[in-house]
Amino acid sequence: MTAELQTAVKQRRIALTGNHAVALAAKMAKVEVVAAYPITPQTPAVERLAEFVNNGELDAEFIPVEGEHSALSAVVGASAAGARVFTATSSQGLGFMYEILPIAVGLRLPIVMGVATRAYSAPINVWGDHSDIMSMRELGWIIYLVSNVQEAFDTVIQAYRVAEDPAVHLPAAVAYDGFWISHTLQPLEVPEDEEAVLKYAPITRSWRQLDVDRPASVGAVGTPEWYFEIRWQAYKALEDSVKVVEAADREYGKLFGRSYGFGSTYRAEDADLIILTYGSIYGVVKKAVDALRERGVRAGAAKLRVLRPWPRDFIRRALGGAGKVLVIDRALNHGGVAGPVATEVAATLAEPVYTAYATIGMRTIDSRGVARAAERVLSGEVRAMEPFTIGLRGGP
């Protein structure tokens, strides 16, 4: 066992906030072009990257754009020219990028973007929920949802390897909770030798489309005779990227000693009820499970780490054996049948699940509230596929 835990790459233990860990990961991946516009809670990530470039610690072009629409447009151009690129945003900034989000997919560009998740206006709320990231589910991006600072760091590096794989060539977003990860300081391990990151994820430029020696036009018109086929390539690439995501995570584990899979489970083997969530609150849910177990309730926890491509096998394996499943969603699915992840979990299991909304606008959540929600499910007080709430005053 001990031998397995020894990692091939020597590492050092440091302390960083989520934003600074994401910036360090991009730096260690030797990004060549960064274009970003500041928005709370993402700002410290791009400030740190600007410092790296300014101090000469990172040999990259930092393009100070006038808004997020330009930020993503700039990295689209740079990526098409073969550069390894990075951008980051939150909430309204992601909304402002929206026009370019599907373009990055259609052009098959392996852009990596950090999203410090935040609620959408109005009213203005700079705090963290997952409304922004959930609004890009159907566009064709790879989407990771991480749970702590270490995972944010590791996942940005993994994202380059996955996105740039010739079988994939798709953009990837790494979503980390605004404030509860972006501004939370935690210990993490990072490679002593930054070259180890490049060895894991070498810059191959396999995705380059703009080349003066081989002129081409990209993003030209796709008429009804061609568009379906071209988009299906991207659709299929995302579906098939499941294998690449898995392999990249396994390989990362071998080298750096940490791997995460498509998600994980906690005390779920014999559980009558499994509570699935995502992001930083997984720790809170695990605490609730411990409290429920002490009271003799056979509860378990699960977390989803990869939202796109949707990991149907993981979901079936993790939740298939449970009597009941409660999904805690962190973005409102206005007018929908259930929470955004709950809907897909129910469809995957072909069974109704219990669906709760929590942390909207960063409403505080605690393990007692989660345990109470579990008890409401087990007592029959709430019904499957009928959304209820945790922490909403006067809410169902």
Place this chain on the structure above:
Amino acid sequence: MRLETVWVGRGGQGVVTAVYLIAHASIRDGLYALANPEFGAERRGAPVKAFLTLTDYLEDSPEPIKTPDVAIFLDDKLLEPMKIITDAVKPGGYVLVSSGKEPEKVAELVGRDDVNIAVVDGIGIALKHVKLAVPNAPLAGVFSRVFGFPSLESIRDALEAQLGKAVEANFAAAKEAYESVVVIKAKGAGGAREAVEIPTTSAFLTGPYELVPWQKVNKAGVVYPGSSLRYKTGSWRTEKPIIDHSKCIMCRKCWLFCPDDAVLEVWRDVEKGGKAVRVKEIEFNYDYCKGCGICADVCPTGAITMVREI
């Protein structure tokens, strides 16, 4: 080992940096830390709260702390309005306060004898070494002294990483606080105290919002006219102006320059040569004076001086 701490101060006093400092230094000493500041209105003077959990095992739950082992106050004027936090400290726990007041007076403000109370003049020490009324490095020194960790050496390393400038000045402040802190030991076992918890919703919103169900909240969050007169911003001061009327020539420069309209002209009945007369004098509206010191700076006769309040 598990130590749950809650830090309270105001925007500009370095609360967030303070928790990052202790977390960073503790991690350097081999512990685990989760520093989780609560960001509210990002405004100088507005109350700020931060959670910091220190453990010797991996802890990755950002659950809010309800009954802390330690409460740290960067501003003694917050002891009264934030009483819920000192009340929630576990019996036998600690309250660390930056205050220029006598330790016994601070203990009175805390109002509990079943917790240990540590007092340091954080602002005085910071003004001396860093030339800023930011008591975070001194409180890091106090923390190290009271709990035996993180080491001073690790605090220096954390100052380097978190501030990147004025490291030696801040370290000198941390060290002086380490050496000069006064601790009043807890008496008794706490007796039968009613368990108090810090509410999980943000502690700094005004009004009885916790009573309003979603059905009764203003549609679209529309805000109707109110008045900022309700917000007594004078509580943000670290220093207040006082005036020596015998030196004042009523030039009104202070009135002209005050950014908060907190310089007043008032009529006063005085006796002059055996006769009762009414004269105009300069006064300050301490409800709204934030203690910026501009009035003292522009006063041509030195009639206005700034004195420490916390």
